[in-house]
Amino acid sequence: MPATRVLTGITTSGTPHLGNYAGAIRPAIAASRRAGVESFYFLADYHALIKIQDPARVQRSTLEIAASWLACGLEPDKVWFYRQSDIPEIPELTWLLTCVAGKGLLNRAHAYKAAVDRNLEAGEDADAGISAGLFMYPVLMAADILMFKAHSVPVGRDQIQHIEMARDFGARFNHLYGEHFVLPEAAIEESVATLPGLDGRKMSKSYDNTIPLFAPPAELRKLIFSIVTDSRAPGEPKETEGSALFQLYQAFATPEQTAAFAQAFADGIGWGEAKQALFERIDAEVAPMRVKYEQLMAKPVEIEAVLVEGAIKARRVATPLLQALRHAVGLRDLRAQFEARPAGKAKVALPQFKQYREADGRFYFKLVSADGRELLQSVAHGSPREAGERIARLKRDGAAGLRHVAGEGLHLAGELIGKLSEDAVVEEVTAALAALSEPA
Numbered sequence: 001m002p003a004t005r006v007l008t009g010i011t012t013s014g015t016p017h018l019g020n021y022a023g024a025i026r027p028a029i030a031a032s033r034r035a036g037v038e039s040f041y042f043l044a045d046y047h048a049l050i051k052i053q054d055p056a057r058v059q060r061s062t063l064e065i066a067a068s069w070l071a072c073g074l075e076p077d078k079v080w081f082y083r084q085s086d087i088p089e090i091p092e093l094t095w096l097l098t099c100v101a102g103k104g105l106l107n108r109a110h111a112y113k114a115a116v117d118r119n120l121e122a123g124e125d126a127d128a129g130i131s132a133g134l135f136m137y138p139v140l141m142a143a144d145i146l147m148f149k150a151h152s153v154p155v156g157r158d159q160i161q162h163i164e165m166a167r168d169f170g171a172r173f174n175h176l177y178g179e180h181f182v183l184p185e186a187a188i189e190e191s192v193a194t195l196p197g198l199d200g201r202k203m204s205k206s207y208d209n210t211i212p213l214f215a216p217p218a219e220l221r222k223l224i225f226s227i228v229t230d231s232r233a234p235g236e237p238k239e240t241e242g243s244a245l246f247q248l249y250q251a252f253a254t255p256e257q258t259a260a261f262a263q264a265f266a267d268g269i270g271w272g273e274a275k276q277a278l279f280e281r282i283d284a285e286v287a288p289m290r291v292k293y294e295q296l297m298a299k300p301v302e303i304e305a306v307l308v309e310g311a312i313k314a315r316r317v318a319t320p321l322l323q324a325l326r327h328a329v330g331l332r333d334l335r336a337q338f339e340a341r342p343a344g345k346a347k348v349a350l351p352q353f354k355q356y357r358e359a360d361g362r363f364y365f366k367l368v369s370a371d372g373r374e375l376l377q378s379v380a381h382g383s384p385r386e387a388g389e390r391i392a393r394l395k396r397d398g399a400a401g402l403r404h405v406a407g408e409g410l411h412l413a414g415e416l417i418g419k420l421s422e423d424a425v426v427e428e429v430t431a432a433l434a435a436l437s438e439p440a
């Protein structure tokens, strides 16, 4: 069974808080350890620019969020962990999607509509102070998701509309240009999708009611003690329903611990004691990770290196897909044959590998373009199997990794694999390989 791809991003606009941890980081890391799952987790720093115009803050937040994921146990070599702005294919795909996205649909995006409503209430022009970046936010987000053919996108409820828009843009593109994109689904973790903040509303930077994930213990305790409660005295039974304190506890406790806490509420536990219990519960989970976090924050060189590696890995997926998309929309090498849009499900002619045996008894292949021109001749192989393995590697990595070395020939990962045929150029070869690349 093919792997399920799970993808999610965190905007690098602030310091990670308990809501980000329980709602995104923790479930995402647990999911990344499941068999049959390929996880793509990234730092949405282009998205941050929509809200934040303070460069030092964007940088600091990127470092903090990267360090948080790693401190919480993300294993970068088992997942795709990267920074959005390291993948130039994402803004390029954003433009391709922009050209199929309905403006009317974007007009109805919640974040944009809320900004317009605020302006109108204040008696301002509808679009006063609203950047085109805010308006285009859902298209950039759709590019994040569609670029990696994600099946499942774990997000908070406030983001469901964005996933639906990604499906809409992806479906329109597929309809016009052939089946390139997987249509994603939002995945909401029912129990912990959103945590309440200090004031009981959703924990969010924009409400200024957050508890930083790695606040030092004294600050963590102080913040927990500032959580809003009702005025019931110790000894009076307390409601668990609607209690921010209780909901926070639940997000960090086993079902048995939660049941015991609910009983304590019914038995009239005092708010001070309940807050102390909550502090201890959260600190027990966070303290070991806090130590790692502080070590990582002291070594930005290491975090940068992890992200650079992650970008290389992510681009191995993004580059071939984008080449195929460019071809699909007509951004093409002018020497290639004109090729219309695929009509319905009609098959488009594809480039082909042809294997053969020479008089020397050795095994070769050539790559032939969709219009029948020879593009590449391989070096000799000892067996058909070796030749077949080369072909498989070319299909997988060739579009992104093929290099032409003058006087020698075509190299893949430092290995000579063949030579260009007469009149062919390396771009034709990589475009042909992109068209053949196994659906990742």
Ligand code: TRP
Binding pocket: 007, 008, 009, 010, 011, 044, 047, 140, 141, 144, 145, 153, 154, 155, 159
């Ligand atoms: N918009 C998301 C948020 O604010 C962050 C994000 C950006 C994202 N790109 C994404 C989430 C792609 C999931 C998939 O929470």
